[in-house]
Structures are given as structure tokens and as C-alpha cells.
Amino acid sequence: xxxxxxxxxxxxxxxxxxxxxAQEFELLxxxxxxxxxxxxxxxxxxxxxxxxxxxxxxxxxxxxxGCGCGVASVIGALEGxxxxxxxxxxxxxxxxxxxxxxxxxVADRVTARVSDLFxxxxxxxxxxxxxxxxxxxxxxxxxLDSDLAYHFFDPGYAMHxxxxxxxxxxLSPSGRLxxxxxxxxxxxxxxxxxxxxxxxxxxxxxxxxxxxxxxxLGTSPxxxxxxxxxxxxxxxxxxxxxxx
Ligand SMILES: C[S@@+](CC[C@H](N)C(=O)[O-])C[C@H]1O[C@@H](n2cnc3c(N)ncnc32)[C@H](O)[C@@H]1O
Numbered sequence: 341x342x343x344x345x346x347x348x349x350x351x352x353x354x355x356x357x358x359x360x361x362a363q364e365f366e367l368l369x370x371x372x373x374x375x376x377x378x379x380x381x382x383x384x385x386x387x388x389x390x391x392x393x394x395x396x397x398x399x400x401x402x403x404x405x406g407c408g409c410g411v412a413s414v415i416g417a418l419e420g421x422x423x424x425x426x427x428x429x430x431x432x433x434x435x436x437x438x439x440x441x442x443x444x445x446v447a448d449r450v451t452a453r454v455s456d457l458f459x460x461x462x463x464x465x466x467x468x469x470x471x472x473x474x475x476x477x478x479x480x481x482x483x484l485d486s487d488l489a490y491h492f493f494d495p496g497y498a499m500h501x502x503x504x505x506x507x508x509x510x511l512s513p514s515g516r517l518x519x520x521x522x523x524x525x526x527x528x529x530x531x532x533x534x535x536x537x538x539x540x541x542x543x544x545x546x547x548x549x550x551x552x553x554x555x556x557l558g559t560s561p562x563x564x565x566x567x568x569x570x571x572x573x574x575x576x577x578x579x580x581x582x583x584x
Contacts, residue, residue, distance in 0.1 A: 410437025
């Protein structure tokens, strides 16, 4: 497990539990609805980066796993993808995605459904499958005790493991698979294990990194322990392509 990721994830989760009112937020020059019980707003830097970097050209069908507020699904539809399936285990996320698809005029192309991974879809093939995943690995026996916990955490990376196996069966012959990840916060060794077990390779499609002072991150000594020679903690958001 990743000590920095666990510390950051736990702090962000506790903050989200305390302040999660409905709100409107701006991202990619558009205004988005966020219902209570789903995250977007202040966690949207990676959301915007990944949604704008996915290759939508020529894609006829897209599946967004864990759609949250539905940003990538809506952007995909606006970029011309005619059939977008948006799935989330959190009902508030699915409702938020439906509202955002209506707001941006693509409700006829985006179908949002409550689903534990691929449970609510059959074996249709998709040209593009994407998950901005809950990449903070926690112990295999840790319970996810609220809908918001699913935004951050994956016990033992068991959901990642199931996701890659399910995605493999549902990619069209030329279909492409992407994962929103962070090497600074996620568990890269465990990721490589589950990716390899599902028969994929990995390449970086897009990556952005920045340095933050430990004090900006919080009071935990873990932040200072992870600072580099420049006294800053280096955080990345990385869009990985899983290759066949
Ligand atoms: C890091 S958030 C990403 C949210 C949104 N796509 C974004 O980019 O802002 C991870 C999302 O995956 C969803 N999720 C976690 N486990 C899931 C599962 N087993 N099945 C479906 N969705 C899941 C969470 O509810 C959450 O919305």
C-alpha cells in the first residue's frame, strides 16, 4: 500500500463526509451540477485532465466506469460519440450524470445506470472504456462504509482486478482501455499485478505533475517524509492506456 496515498485519501474522505452539499462547479468552460452524496467540485482537476485527454475520434461507443458527475461521458458525447454508457455504484452519481447530460444537451446519447462495475450491462463491445478509478489501495478486509468511500478506496485492488477482467471481454477489436491513476497516491506494484493477470500492458497516455509543500497538504508528518530535495511533495495525475 502507499503511505502517502492512504494519508491523503483518508484526509480527503473525512473532509468529503463533513462537507458534501449540492453545488454547481465550473470545469472545461462549462457549468456542472453536483448533487449531495457525489464528489466533483474541488476534486475535479484530474477529472478535467482525463476527460479532455481521452481519444474520442471515431469512437462509436464509450463506457465510463464510475462516472461521478458524468464529465467524461458528457464531453465524449459532445465530441461526437453517439452511444455513451455511464455506470456508477453510487445512485447520486448516476442521477447527477443524467442531470448534466440534460443540461449539456446530450441526454439522448448518454445512458446512466447504477451498476457494481459491469453488473448492469451485458457483453456489448465498446470502442473506448475508461475509469478514473478509486486508486487508494486499502487492506482487503476494509469495509467501504459509505457511497463516498467508493470514490477513493479499493480494498486490495479487488475492484481494479474485476474491472480489467470485465473490460477485456467488452472491448471491440480496435477498442482502447484507459485508467485515471496517480503513481504518487496509488499502488503501482499491485496495479501491475492485476493488469498483467488480465493480459494487458501499460503505457502513459498523459501525465501532469506538480509540487506541493507538506504544510499545504496538512499536519501529518507523512507529508514531510515524502517531500523531495526541493522540500515539495510531488503529485501526479496520470492517464494510463492498458494495451493488448
Ligand atoms: C475517483 S472517482 C471518479 C469520478 C468521476 N468519474 C470523475 O472523474 O470525477 C471513482 C468513481 O468510481 C465509482 N466506483 C467505485 N467503485 C465502483 C464500482 N464497484 N462500480 C461502479 N462504480 C464504482 C465511485 O462511486 C466514483 O464515482
